[in-house]
Amino acid sequence: MLPNFAYTRPDTLKEAVKQLGSEEARLHAGGTDLLGCLRDGVFSAQKVVSISKLDALRGITKTSKGGLEIGTLTTITAVAEHPLIQSDFTALANAAGEVASPQLRNQGTLGGNICQKPRCWYYRGEFDCLRKGGDTCYAAEGENQYHCLFGSDDTCFIVHPSDTAPALTVLDAQVRIAGRWRKKTVPIDSFFVLPADDVQKETILGADDIVTEIVLPPPPAGIKSSYCKVRARRSWDFALAGIALALAFNDAKVAHARVVLSGAAPIPWRSMAAEEAIMGQELTPDIISKAATAAVKDAEPLAQNGYKVPLFKGLVEQELAKMKV
Amino acid sequence: MDTKKEELYFVHNTPVPETPAPGQKPEPWQQTQMVGQRRARVDGYERVSGTAAYPSDVILPKMLYAAILRCPHPHATVKKVDTSAAVKMPGVHAVISGMTPATNPVWNYRTWEGHLKKSKLFDPHCRFEGDTVAAVAAETPYQAQDALRNIDVTYDVLPYVSDYRKALDTGTPNIHAEGNQVGQPQTQERGDVAQGFAEADVVLEETYYTACEIHTPLELHGCLANWDGDRLTVWESTQGVYAVQATIAEVLELPLSKVRVIGHYMGGGFGSKGDTSKYSIIAALLAQKTGRPVKLFLTREETYLATGNRPSSHMTLKAGVKKDGRLTAMEFTAIGASGAYPAGGTSLLDWLIKDLYTCPNVRTHTTDVYINAGPARPFRAPGHPQCAWALEQMMDALAEAIAMDPIKLRLQNIPDFSQARPGNPPYTTTGYKQCLEEGATQFGWQQLRKKYAANKKDGNWLRGVGVAGSSWFLGNGFGPATIILKLYADGSVNLNMGASDIGTGTKTIMAMVVAEELGIKPEAIQIEHADTGTTQFASVSGGSKTVPTEAPAVRDAAITVKRRLLEMAAEDLKSKPTDLSLKNGKVFIKNNPSKAMPITAVAKLKQHHVIVGVGNRGPRPTDKTVIPFAAQFCEVAVNAHTGEVQILRFLGAHDSGRVMNRLTYDNQVFGGITMGIGLATTEKRVLDHNHTGKMVNRSWHEYKLPTSMDVPADMQSVPIEIPDDVANTTGAKGLGEPVTIPTAAVVANAIYNATGIRVTETPVNAVQLSQLLAQHRKEG
Numbered sequence A: 001m002l003p004n005f006a007y008t009r010p011d012t013l014k015e016a017v018k019q020l021g022s023e024e025a026r027l028h029a030g031g032t033d034l035l036g037c038l039r040d041g042v043f044s045a046q047k048v049v050s051i052s053k054l055d056a057l058r059g060i061t062k063t064s065k066g067g068l069e070i071g072t073l074t075t076i077t078a079v080a081e082h083p084l085i086q087s088d089f090t091a092l093a094n095a096a097g098e099v100a101s102p103q104l105r106n107q108g109t110l111g112g113n114i115c116q117k118p119r120c121w122y123y124r125g126e127f128d129c130l131r132k133g134g135d136t137c138y139a140a141e142g143e144n145q146y147h148c149l150f151g152s153d154d155t156c157f158i159v160h161p162s163d164t165a166p167a168l169t170v171l172d173a174q175v176r177i178a179g180r181w182r183k184k185t186v187p188i189d190s191f192f193v194l195p196a197d198d199v200q201k202e203t204i205l206g207a208d209d210i211v212t213e214i215v216l217p218p219p220p221a222g223i224k225s226s227y228c229k230v231r232a233r234r235s236w237d238f239a240l241a242g243i244a245l246a247l248a249f250n251d252a253k254v255a256h257a258r259v260v261l262s263g264a265a266p267i268p269w270r271s272m273a274a275e276e277a278i279m280g281q282e283l284t285p286d287i288i289s290k291a292a293t294a295a296v297k298d299a300e301p302l303a304q305n306g307y308k309v310p311l312f313k314g315l316v317e318q319e320l321a322k323m324k325v
Numbered sequence B: 001m002d003t004k005k006e007e008l009y010f011v012h013n014t015p016v017p018e019t020p021a022p023g024q025k026p027e028p029w030q031q032t033q034m035v036g037q038r039r040a041r042v043d044g045y046e047r048v049s050g051t052a053a054y055p056s057d058v059i060l061p062k063m064l065y066a067a068i069l070r071c072p073h074p075h076a077t078v079k080k081v082d083t084s085a086a087v088k089m090p091g092v093h094a095v096i097s098g099m100t101p102a103t104n105p106v107w108n109y110r111t112w113e114g115h116l117k118k119s120k121l122f123d124p125h126c127r128f129e130g131d132t133v134a135a136v137a138a139e140t141p142y143q144a145q146d147a148l149r150n151i152d153v154t155y156d157v158l159p160y161v162s163d164y165r166k167a168l169d170t171g172t173p174n175i176h177a178e179g180n181q182v183g184q185p186q187t188q189e190r191g192d193v194a195q196g197f198a199e200a201d202v203v204l205e206e207t208y209y210t211a212c213e214i215h216t217p218l219e220l221h222g223c224l225a226n227w228d229g230d231r232l233t234v235w236e237s238t239q240g241v242y243a244v245q246a247t248i249a250e251v252l253e254l255p256l257s258k259v260r261v262i263g264h265y266m267g268g269g270f271g272s273k274g275d276t277s278k279y280s281i282i283a284a285l286l287a288q289k290t291g292r293p294v295k296l297f298l299t300r301e302e303t304y305l306a307t308g309n310r311p312s313s314h315m316t317l318k319a320g321v322k323k324d325g326r327l328t329a330m331e332f333t334a335i336g337a338s339g340a341y342p343a344g345g346t347s348l349l350d351w352l353i354k355d356l357y358t359c360p361n362v363r364t365h366t367t368d369v370y371i372n373a374g375p376a377r378p379f380r381a382p383g384h385p386q387c388a389w390a391l392e393q394m395m396d397a398l399a400e401a402i403a404m405d406p407i408k409l410r411l412q413n414i415p416d417f418s419q420a421r422p423g424n425p426p427y428t429t430t431g432y433k434q435c436l437e438e439g440a441t442q443f444g445w446q447q448l449r450k451k452y453a454a455n456k457k458d459g460n461w462l463r464g465v466g467v468a469g470s471s472w473f474l475g476n477g478f479g480p481a482t483i484i485l486k487l488y489a490d491g492s493v494n495l496n497m498g499a500s501d502i503g504t505g506t507k508t509i510m511a512m513v514v515a516e517e518l519g520i521k522p523e524a525i526q527i528e529h530a531d532t533g534t535t536q537f538a539s540v541s542g543g544s545k546t547v548p549t550e551a552p553a554v555r556d557a558a559i560t561v562k563r564r565l566l567e568m569a570a571e572d573l574k575s576k577p578t579d580l581s582l583k584n585g586k587v588f589i590k591n592n593p594s595k596a597m598p599i600t601a602v603a604k605l606k607q608h609h610v611i612v613g614v615g616n617r618g619p620r621p622t623d624k625t626v627i628p629f630a631a632q633f634c635e636v637a638v639n640a641h642t643g644e645v646q647i648l649r650f651l652g653a654h655d656s657g658r659v660m661n662r663l664t665y666d667n668q669v670f671g672g673i674t675m676g677i678g679l680a681t682t683e684k685r686v687l688d689h690n691h692t693g694k695m696v697n698r699s700w701h702e703y704k705l706p707t708s709m710d711v712p713a714d715m716q717s718v719p720i721e722i723p724d725d726v727a728n729t730t731g732a733k734g735l736g737e738p739v740t741i742p743t744a745a746v747v748a749n750a751i752y753n754a755t756g757i758r759v760t761e762t763p764v765n766a767v768q769l770s771q772l773l774a775q776h777r778k779e780g
Ligand SMILES: Cc1cc2nc3c(=O)[nH]c(=O)nc-3n(C[C@H](O)[C@H](O)[C@H](O)COP(=O)(O)OP(=O)(O)OC[C@H]3O[C@@H](n4cnc5c(N)ncnc54)[C@H](O)[C@@H]3O)c2cc1C
Pocket: A026, A027, A028, A029, A030, A031, A032, A033, A034, A035, A036, A072, A076, A098, A099, A100, A101, A104, A107, A108, A109, A110, A111, A112, A113, A114, A115, A116, A117, A161, A162, A163, A164, A205, A209, A210, A211, A212, A236, A237, A238, A239, B701
């Protein structure tokens, strides 16, 4: 059951930032993740600050240069169904379409999706683990079949739960943030935080920072992008493994490559090794196989998630083969 | 006026079965008019529109809300419960626990041997996460939860055992004084197993596991309790109001007559609502203490922990077969986990091994163990789907080993009597052969097997088809049934029955039986049911019993009414009752049909205003056994890169005797398959074995039920309709459980056909298959 909290729904961004500055205030966008966390006692709230009145933060607009600005409150459904996103930023449309279930996509926002809390079942359950300020990671030697292969720093083994984040990463998205002292824009690959840097944070946001827009730069000429996700059941489930790709070709050779894995690490995991394996190459079966091997080369499987190694390999192979010109 | 009523209530131009003379058994139905049709539920509109009041919808004036404090540890002793802060909280009316003896009655549980063992409602020895520690009643659900958080419990946390395969290891903590073995291991043997294996041309052995599945009925477990003087009324979401009445009366030491349990509508039960739970007692006690109605519905998280499961099982099966397809021997060894209390951890786990196929030499050995986790409860066909997971995969493997079609192997070994029952009684009817053959034809088995033997590849996907069969050990229901049927002066009817309709369409089927016998429209029948205050005893709706137990009693009641009506009409028509018949809402003389009178004109009926007929379930055959049979088929695609599984198509061919209502029949088939797909591909309770023993996937999305995307849109139900007239007067056998028994094994066999990989452990999805495919590739 939800704890007791005060609720406010400010009219301006400035007021929202101010409200978030108060003790144990939590930002509420679509609430699909926040309310679950509060109900399950993952953390508490004294004040819930809804930003749903800030209409300026909702909607998708084309920039003069051919990129897109997506307001943080834009629903995941709206992202998935947008014709321009489908044609020019396909990975994002794919990824948004793979999120959760239709109801959650209608209610959940894009900003909320990249700011959502991890799904480690210890974190969500009655376990006082490291990420919640306790002194043990239960997953390390526990039930870790859904945990990470990369980036744990032997500290916390979550996988980043978002499907849209890896897609945004291959598309070189930027995140605009408004805070008490400043407004800033950061590239999405410096938005997420590894356990080594701070085990209690998933993003660089401070308590009173608000993501306002996500900006997609104009897509490089000829780029093709995609997102594919594997899960234990076919809807309403997070990724066991996922892959976002953005490739451009010169003749048949790869001239631009972004390979980002989901379900792999505490942050969307850019596989430089896979990118290197394909850059300047034709996507022959041999190269594809090399890239797949490279993608999992540094994996550090735990007792129960070893299946993710062949799974990622298979997935990289399948998805690169689809990209072949 | 009378003719108008006839128009309203009676069906026209359809014959009504002849009325047997007193003391005579009715003839089996020949050509039915109503029974067997596709009929939408009589209460469908109420259910869909939301006007049906389920127990969780009932609200009474001044009602309080209760909540239960549950032990967060899998094994602990309660040292102290300090409720001083909680009782002072706003809105709180009562707090009870083991520290309040007046509200801590004796709670019996049944040992494996069947003895009653005394425990307490609030037992200080908590044996599973979710065991009951204290309870509160407050004005709002929020206040009740807040109060729980302010109860301070001192626990002595004990070492736990959560892995059933380790429960009997030396050094594991004892959950009960007698140790962690539930009763005695069971060994059953016939023939000479060693000799049987010696005679075999092929002997295979494999170990299979099925994961623990949690009960997740859509309506939560719970009740509303209200006292009126010394009379208690409980609205409960239950499969059997009389079972709840009996337990409450026993625990609270009340006469049955003072306990009324009502469960008109209920939102699903697959066995977990057949048992009575502590919450019913707690609600009654809190209501008594506060003098207010008390509603106590569990949260979903509590149901995951405390209201039962299909226990996990570990099964080793060795089987021998001759080249010609005759089974020579089977040996089956299994461990199952009751959980924290004796709860049938291995119940019926070996049944299919002993009974489904002709095999002269069989040994089974099962061991039930305690673990510190929520006790099991019957779960749609206890033991059977697990056993089918082992047996039916083994049959598939044996068939391949002797290069025989798996359907042919099964057909070679179909018995016509029960080998597992003492005295080997014959089956009344055996439709297994037709299930396999007709199912195979409709599915296109031969063509698809050939096609996939030649080429399985479909892009990145591998395709295959599978089959599995089964029986269900109990086809003719159990328990007595007493039905009261009233024919009113206007020709409408009231049907009074104790049984619960747990969503299977019981009410609709019973209305169809009445309609069949009286020629009345089902809409003109009012049904009163599942209320211990106004109906007659009925056993719990479980074990696929409701149709074969209640429908014959309903038919009997209708016949009794008909007889009485003809007796009355005979006076008006100056004839003998046996010379009369019924049609078009009229009574007429058989050999002079022009002499007829409307039912509503019968003088005595007009005078008495009602005819009351009591019907009973007749005796069951004692020299024969009644068994439903099934064969199911499916087609799958497995992604060769990732191990993702898509189930493309399913077909269920079922022999459950007569089809009573084709629509609800098909609903059962599709629902059973859906549930079996959950066992096969997604469901698994996960306990934190290494650190705490707690359940980690206690939420809708971590405990994965199949979604509509995981279940094929292409599902076909093929009834193998062989009315079983020896079983009962309606010819119907049980259906609700058989429909889920073979499903998981069918999926596994199809995956094998597609990939060459034998998946022995549930659930099968990309988690397992990605790894198995990689291994398979490596091994070539
Ligand atoms: C059962 C279930 C299944 C799911 N499955 C998937 C899945 O398969 N794939 C997937 O990607 N996601 C999945 N999700 C997550 C879902 O997509 C997110 O909950 C949703 O996108 C969050 O959006 P929201 O607007 O509801 O966020 P909220 O719940 O309102 O917020 C989520 C978090 O982000 C913070 N936040 C939100 N907006 C901002 C902002 N503008 N600035 C700063 N902080 C902010 C909030 O404070 C909160 O901590 C699932 C969720 C559930 C409940």
